[in-house]
Amino acid sequence: MTAEPLRLRNLSPVILRQRLASASLALDYGAAVVRVGSDLGGFVTDLQRVYGAFALVDAAFADFHTQVRRGRGVRAYLRPQSRFLIDGVQPFDPFPQEQALAHFEWGVNWCFAQRFNQHVLLHAGALALADRGIIMAAPPGSGKSTLTAAMMLRGFRLLSDEFGVLCPRSGQLWPMLKPLALKNRSIDIIRDYAEEVILGPVYRGTRKGDVAHLAPGEGSVDARRLPARPQLVIFPSFREGATLSLRRLPAEQAFANLAFNSFNYELLGATSFNAVADVIENCPAFALEYSRLDDAIEAVRSLLADSTAARNGA
Amino acid sequence: MSDHRAAANPFHLLQLLREPGRVRDLQLSDWDALIRLARRARLLGVLAHRIQSRAEHLAVVPDCVRGHLDSAIVYSAYRVHLLRMELAALDRVLPADVRVAVLKGGAYILQDLATARGRLPNDVDLLVGRDDLRRSEAALLAAGWEAQAVDDYADRYYREWSHELPPLRFPEHPMEVDLHHTISPVTGRLRPDRALLFAGLQEVAGQRFLVLHPLDQILHAVIHLFQDSELVDNLRDLVDIDSLLRTHLQSTEDWLALATRAGRHGVERPLWYALHYCHRWLATPVPDGLPLSPPPIAMMRLMDWLYPRCTLPRLPDRPPTIGRRVAVRLGLARYQWLRMPPGLLLRHLGHKSVQAVRWRPAAQRGAD
Numbered sequence: 089m090t091a092e093p094l095r096l097r098n099l100s101p102v103i104l105r106q107r108l109a110s111a112s113l114a115l116d117y118g119a120a121v122v123r124v125g126s127d128l129g130g131f132v133t134d135l136q137r138v139y140g141a142f143a144l145v146d147a148a149f150a151d152f153h154t155q156v157r158r159g160r161g162v163r164a165y166l167r168p169q170s171r172f173l174i175d176g177v178q179p180f181d182p183f184p185q186e187q188a189l190a191h192f193e194w195g196v197n198w199c200f201a202q203r204f205n206q207h208v209l210l211h212a213g214a215l216a217l218a219d220r221g222i223i224m225a226a227p228p229g230s231g232k233s234t235l236t237a238a239m240m241l242r243g244f245r246l247l248s249d250e251f252g253v254l255c256p257r258s259g260q261l262w263p264m265l266k267p268l269a270l271k272n273r274s275i276d277i278i279r280d281y282a283e284e285v286i287l288g289p290v291y292r293g294t295r296k297g298d299v300a301h302l303a304p305g306e307g308s309v310d311a312r313r314l315p316a317r318p319q320l321v322i323f324p325s326f327r328e329g330a331t332l333s334l335r336r337l338p339a340e341q342a343f344a345n346l347a348f349n350s351f352n353y354e355l356l357g358a359t360s361f362n363a364v365a366d367v368i369e370n371c372p373a374f375a376l377e378y379s380r381l382d383d384a385i386e387a388v389r390s391l392l393a394d395s396t397a398a399r400n401g402a
Numbered sequence: 403m404s405d406h407r408a409a410a411n412p413f414h415l416l417q418l419l420r421e422p423g424r425v426r427d428l429q430l431s432d433w434d435a436l437i438r439l440a441r442r443a444r445l446l447g448v449l450a451h452r453i454q455s456r457a458e459h460l461a462v463v464p465d466c467v468r469g470h471l472d473s474a475i476v477y478s479a480y481r482v483h484l485l486r487m488e489l490a491a492l493d494r495v496l497p498a499d500v501r502v503a504v505l506k507g508g509a510y511i512l513q514d515l516a517t518a519r520g521r522l523p524n525d526v527d528l529l530v531g532r533d534d535l536r537r538s539e540a541a542l543l544a545a546g547w548e549a550q551a552v553d554d555y556a557d558r559y560y561r562e563w564s565h566e567l568p569p570l571r572f573p574e575h576p577m578e579v580d581l582h583h584t585i586s587p588v589t590g591r592l593r594p595d596r597a598l599l600f601a602g603l604q605e606v607a608g609q610r611f612l613v614l615h616p617l618d619q620i621l622h623a624v625i626h627l628f629q630d631s632e633l634v635d636n637l638r639d640l641v642d643i644d645s646l647l648r649t650h651l652q653s654t655e656d657w658l659a660l661a662t663r664a665g666r667h668g669v670e671r672p673l674w675y676a677l678h679y680c681h682r683w684l685a686t687p688v689p690d691g692l693p694l695s696p697p698p699i700a701m702m703r704l705m706d707w708l709y710p711r712c713t714l715p716r717l718p719d720r721p722p723t724i725g726r727r728v729a730v731r732l733g734l735a736r737y738q739w740l741r742m743p744p745g746l747l748l749r750h751l752g753h754k755s756v757q758a759v760r761w762r763p764a765a766q767r768g769a770d
Contacts, residue, residue, distance in 0.1 A: 175442065
C-alpha cells in the first residue's frame, strides 16, 4: 500500500452525509466491515471526528448492516432519540439523540459479540509492535483502556480495546479497530497525555458514566488488515501512588483469567479451550500494577522485547 | 461499485440450498445479500453445513464469508448442546413409566438426521398421552420448572383449545419446554388420528425418549407449517420437510405409504401443499401420480400468490410492498380460520381486539 487512502476526515461533510443517507458508508475495522446508514446530522459530525483516519472503502461485502435513525412518534419532538438497528431489528432501547455515536459503538460491539463466533472473543484489549501482539486483559475499572490508549499514543499499534479477536485456526489476533471508549477520569488524563490526541465529544451521564471516544491513529488504521501473533499477556491494574510492580503469573491462573472472561468461551467449547491454552503456553503472563503511564509503557515494551528474544533464542 | 441491494433475491438462496456447488458462481456482492437472507430465514447454519460438506465448495468461498459460515456452525452446535442438556435434565425428573416422545428439532438431533445439521433448535417439544399430561406437568413443576407468565385468558386458551401447555422453563435454563398431548390444535379443522400416532412411536437406540414414526414425523412438520402457522417467515420449516422427505422416503412405495398415512390422519391437503412447494423451490424428487387430490384451482392460485410473499425472506432495507403486507394479513386470517371453528374464532378475535385497544405505555409496545 503506497498510495495515501482517502480518509473520512478529508471527505466533505456533504458527501459523507449523502453516503450515510443512502446507507453506503462502510467502516472497515479489520476483522469486520460494518455498513452504516443514518439520518442524524449530529451523528455524522461525531463519526467524522472519531473515524477521521479511517479510509473510505468500497466494500462489496459487509458483515453487519446497521442504521442509526432518529426516534419516532411524539417523543421524537419532546426528547429526541436515536435508534440503533441491525438488519432492520432494534436490539435495545433508544438513546438520547446527542449520544448517537456512543449508541452506535455499543451496537456494533453487540453485533460483533453476538455473531462473530468463528473467533474466540477475549474480553481484552490488543496492541502490537509490527506483528508482535500483546493481550491486555482486566476487569472494567482497572485502567486497562487508559493504558491501552496511552500505548497507542506512544507508538504501539492498536488492534482493539474491547475484543481480543483470537482466530482459532491461525492462533493470531485480528484487529477489531474501533474508537477507544474512555470513561470518566481517563478522558482528561488521555487528553493531556500527548499532542495529537483526537477525542470525540464527552457524553455525560451514560449508563457507564461519562464517555468519550479516542480516534485511532493512521498507523493503526492502515495496519487493520494485518493480524499479530500473541507474544505477551498483561493484566494491568491502576493504583493511585503505586510504584510499578510486575508479577509473573502461573499458567493456570493466567489461563483462567483470560478464558473465563471471554465473551464466547462456553459457546465454542473445546475450540476456545485449545486456542486460549495455546496463547498461555506461548506467552509469558504478568500482573502489572502501575500509577504512572510512562513507567507502565516502558515495562511492557521491555517485556515484549524479552519475550521476543526468548522466542528467537529458542 | 456494484449495488449491494441488487442481488437480494430469495430464489438465489433456494438455489444455493439445492445446489451448494453454485458457490463458484457467486460474487462477493451476492454473498452480501445471501448471508443476510439466510440468517433472517434462520437457515445460515443449514446452508453452511451444505457448503462445508464438500471441500471444493468451501475452497471458493471468500474468507470473510467463510467466517459467517463457521460462526453459524459453531452457534448451531452450541444450541444442540443446550438441547441435549435440557433433555438430560428432563429425563431425570419425568416419571419413568410415562412414555415421552421428542418432537421436531429435538428428535432430529436424537436420531442424528441430516435435517438436524446446522439447524437452530428453539425449544424442546415433548409429546405425552393425554392421560399423562397432568402428571408430567406436575413432575416438572415439582422439580423447579416454572410456567412462563401468561395471563388467565392465554392459560385457558392453551389448556382448552391448543395442543400444548403454556411453555415451561427451569430458571436460568436457555431452553423452554413445550408439553404437547397431540400434534395439532384440538379445535382445528383437521385432527390427526391420535391412536395411530401413539401406536407408531419408535424407540431410539440408547435413549429414554421416543420419536414419531418416520411418516408421522414428516406429517407433523407438514401440519405445523401448513395448518398451524401464519406462513410468515418460515422457509426453514419447508427446508426441514424437504430434508425429512429425502431422508425417510427411499422408494415409490414409501411415497405411497406417506400419502396413505396422510389420508388416515386426514391431512392430505396440507401434504399436497408441502410437496408442491418442496418440489417447486427445493427440487424435492416427488414422484408423479401420488393419490392426493389437488386443491381447487382458485385456492391454488391464491396460495401461489400468498405463500411466497409470506414466507420467503426479504431484506429490511426497504419497507415491505403492499402485496407483501396484504399477504401477511391473509396468512394470519387463514391461520385463525384453520385453527378454530367460527364461533370460537369470533370470541377469540373479540378478546384480542379489546386487548389491543386498551391503553399501553409506548415503552411496552417496543419496536415494530
